[in-house]
Amino acid sequence: MASLAAPISNKVKKIWDDWNLRSFIILSLSLQTFLILFAPLRKRTSSKWLIVPIWLAYLLADWSANFAIGLIASSQTNTDQGSPENGNLLAFWAPFLLLHLGGPDTIIAIAMEDNALWPRHLLGLIFQVVAAAYVFGMQFSNQNKLLWPTLLLFVPALVKYGERTRALYLASLESLKETILAVPEPGPDYAKYMDEYSSRKAAHLPIKIEIEEGRSSDSKNVTYRLGEGDVIDNITLVEGAHHLFQISMGLIIDLVFDYHQRKESRAYFIKLESGDAFTSIATELNFMYEALYTKAYVVHSKRGYLLRATSFIAVCIAFVFFYRIEKHGFHSFDVGITYSLLFGAIALDSVALSMLILSDWTIAIVYKFCKKSRAVTDLMKKYLEFKRSWGPTTTPKCLERTRKILFRRWCESISGFSFIDYSLRECGRSVRLRPGDRFGLVYLYHRFIRFLGHRYLQIIRFFGLKYLRDEMKYRSSKRLEEILWKFIFEELESKSEVVDDPKIGREICSSQGDWVLLKKYEKHPEYKNLLACFVDVTYDRRVLLWHIATEICYYSVDTGTGGDNRKYSKTLSDYMLYLLIMQPALMSSVAGIGQKRFRDTVAEANKFFKKRGLGSDVKLGEGKLREACCKLLDVDTGVKPVDVKGNRSKSVLFDACILARQLMKFEDKKKWELISSVWVELLSYAASHCRAHSHAQLLTKGGELVTFVWLLMARFGIEEDIQVLEVQARVKLIMNKQPDDFKNNWRTD
Structure with missing residues (x-):
């Protein structure tokens, strides 16, 4: 051979x-x-x-x-x-x-x-x-x-x-x-104290016990505070962030702030404006990213x-x-x-x-030795001003592009995902042909395009790329506006004033929108109907329900003025649905069956929109979205969907329509104030209940607003496990009549 x-x-x-x-x-x-x-x-x-x-x-x-x-x-x-x-x-x-x-x-x-x-x-x-x-x-x-x-x-x-x-x-x-874990604290020598106490008692010596309350040794670590006359500038923010970052690393291993750390953090943040607080958190997260993923x-x-x-x-x-x-x-x-x-x-x-040389670490270290050098501090201030997310509006475009590429600390944008837009585009374009075109080239062309579309979806589903395709196609992104952050900051700041009571603190942290409804709208005629949307409703259902209702209210004909709260509501609504559907690793601890509920709701929406010829393959304008929302509102919802369909399907499409009708009974301004406040609560609930490990992982993908809210809540002391003041007792054994052998009081600390 x-x-x-x-x-x-x-x-x-x-x-x-x-x-x-x-x-x-x-x-x-x-x-x-x-x-x-x-x-x-x-x-x-x-x-x-x-x-x-x-x-x-x-x-x-x-x-x-x-x-x-x-x-x-x-x-x-x-x-x-x-x-x-x-x-x-x-x-x-x-x-x-x-x-x-x-x-x-x-x-x-x-x-x-x-x-x-x-x-x-x-x-x-x-x-x-x-x-x-x-x-x-x-x-x-x-x-x-x-x-x-x-x-x-x-x-x-x-x-x-x-x-x-x-x-x-x-x-x-x-x-x-x-x-990070503290040095073990065995406390005073109890055995030595009891031996001394027993020996004196056995000798029939008169003994008086006095107990004084002393501060814990950890309280001595409270070293960074702002005085009344201190100037808050960019260097001060970096220095404070560097100090607080060393405490925040404990959150990664699921520790909570002790009493003194929480007190120190609140005392510092309560004196910051919203923009300064954002810069401080951005710097702190930047330190955290570099500590975890760089040298x-x-x-x-x-x-x-x-x-x-x-x-x-x-x-x-x-x-x-x-x-x-x-x-x-x-x-x-x-x-x-x-x-x-x-x-x-x-x-x-x-x-x-x-x-x-240009890192925040170097700024924090060098400033300790160059505080008195005016030239050095001025140079550092100008450089740090260049790194702020919301700098001067007069910055030239070339410098702004350079800042975004080389110097910004995070992506400075907020993602979004619209349910109505996604459902309309996924159900496809409805083609209406004239009788003469039934077997013509136009008909064959559309049949061929539809065949290719089905084959394309089958291929990407086979390789598990449907999720990636949806994220790249349907995820929107826009710059996080300073006024939106200020709104979130003020909402959380107002709650931080009442969290010293552990019971109220736990109520605020566990609230998913019902707390603001109870505190501000208890006397409204629709209060009981709205409260029913919160009773025995899982978190993923609330997010999807309120998202669709927010979109219906936003695109309805009767939009009114609404003010800034209308924009806040739409932005946060789209963002929370994006987290629920496209960040499953982050939301796994709170999402429940969110993916199944979303798919069932999309399937029902596709069926509804196809029958009414509302599908489209291209990016939709506001007019098309408004038409789709009006069609949904036209459906008679006198009978609850669960009574008609049962509970096998987890769709919440028409439950959201019922909620939207209830919200529209509010005065326009109050309606959007309520919706925006509910979304802040839903956002803060997700931020505080998602795993800290997942927050740290998001730092490698541009960062997310939910991580900023997570750290802001920690800085304000809004947490479920609020530690009380740690007290270390000082015990004195004092004899009323002392013999010569005992001239000094005995004390154990």
């Missing part, structure tokens, strides 16, 4: 052998450059078009560097590797790959779960260092012209890889618990600064060494790759240094 031909020709093998290592070296350097430049954008955008490439680059970066080190190690045992100079050059490349495995300062983890894998990175550090040392040992000789520069490069390589492993460890939940914790320390300076100097000296040596025997292309690696290492360290 004739032998089978090799599937890969010798020519292809030759190309692979010549270019495999060089290709992966270039790929590794390119990925490092991409990550250090674009990874910070994760906290500034929620766009999938940017987050997915960063995710791919993060995964490929480690793989390409590990693979390249393996190729270099295997080449050392290959007798056909070329000249000795070529082997020396390959050994010189090995520490560069270790440097790449250390990763850029801007990203150490994609998700919180990556931090828990720090033992894997530690093992990777050990094995890759051994492989690189093996490569270096194979080329260790006096004839190696690159001996000393290779040794120098091992210093920054070990520093960078060690920094990454330690940063992952410090950001893991186990390390956070060890760091900030490791770099921003005296040891970190020293190691970073040492690494940069070592790379520069290695570059001088390589520049000055005789390069006879080296391949010119390999020399070019080596220069690229050296220039790349210097450039990446320079970029990291500039980010280090």
Whole structure:
């Protein structure tokens, strides 16, 4: 039998052998450059078009560097590797790959779960260092012209890889618990006290017991407060956020503020305006993001600064060494790759240094030592003003674009998802053909387009991409307006004034819209009917019910003036439905069967709109949405939907129509005040009951308004588990008539 031909020709093998290592070296350097430049954008955008490439680059970066080190190690045992100079050059490349495995300062983890894998990175550090040392040992000789520069490069390589492993460890939940949990407090020595008490009582000595209340040792940690005459500026906000951030990290491991932390936080925030409070929270969340997903914790320390300076100097000296040596025997292309690696290492360290200088961490640290320097403080104030979300309106467009790309702390936008718009566009375009076109080209064309649409949906459902397609197609995004944040801030601030009573605090935190109805609209004729929408109604049902009712009221003919509350209601309504449907990981603890309820409601809406010829494949205008809402209001709802359909279907479409009719009986201004207040309560309930871990994860996707509300509620002390004042007793044993042996009172603290 004739032998089978090799599937890969010798020519292809030759190309692979010549270019495999060089290709992966270039790929590794390119990925490092991409990550250090674009990874910070994760906290500034929620766009999938940017987050997915960063995710791919993060995964490929480690793989390409590990693979390249393996190729270099295997080449050392290959007798056909070329000249000795070529082997020396390959050994010189090995520490560069270790440097790449250390990763850029801007990203150490994609998700919180990556931090828990720090033992894997530690093992990777050990094995890759051994492989690189093996490569270096194979080329260790006096004839190696690159001996000393290779040794120098091992210093920054070990520093960078060690920094990454330690940063992952410090950001893991186990390390956070060890760091944040308070020192165990055994209290006074009870056994010693009782022994003394018993001995004196047995001696029939007259004893008097006095108990004094003392402050807990934790109360001494209350160090950051604003005085009456203190000026609140951008530097003060950064300094305060840096202090409070160290307390807020406890929320990640599900701790609650103790009495003194809560008191300190409230005393600080109660003096801030809404815009300043937003800047403080944005800065605090920025600290939190960098502590969990970057090397900030490791770099921003005296040891970190020293190691970073040492690494940069070592790379520069290695570059001088390589520049000055005789390069006879080296391949010119390999020399070019080596220069690229050296220039790349210097450039990446320079970029990291500039980010280090411009970070909020540096501002908070430098300000402690430069408070008296007017020039430094003025410069920092101008720079921080540039980072504010709502800066001066006179900023040139080019500077505003630069700020959004490079300096803003979060995406500064709020997402939205409209049920009516989604239902109309998903049910498709209704085509009305004339009798003569029944078998003509127009009919065949529309049949063909509809067939392609069905096949397209079947394919994306098969691959599980329907959710991603809906998010990219139907999610809207608009800038978060300052007046909306001010409205949310004032609503929560008013509630913070009454949360000192634990019972009221629990009522406010557990309220899902019924608290504002009870406090402000108890005497309204529709109060009992509206209250029925809250009794025995799950959170996901309330959100969907009030969202559809809000849209019907918003697009109804009788919109009236409504004022700003009408805009607030629509924005928050769309945002809460977006969280419920498109952020299931965040809302899993409160969503219930929200996904099923939403799908059943969409199915009923599609059936309703198709029969009335209201479907459309394109983006809808307000006129089309108003027509759809009017059609819904035209339906007679004299009988409750559950009495007609039963409870197998979880649809709330016509229950929402009933709610909308009840809301329309309110005076227009009061109606929108009620709806907007209900949405703030629904938002705050989600913020306080979603897992802190999920809030931290959202920081890698541009951040969400619900996370800002979560931290604002914590700062105002609005929480279900309110701790009372911690008191440490001081006990005195005093004898009325003391013998000479006991001249001093005995005290235990």
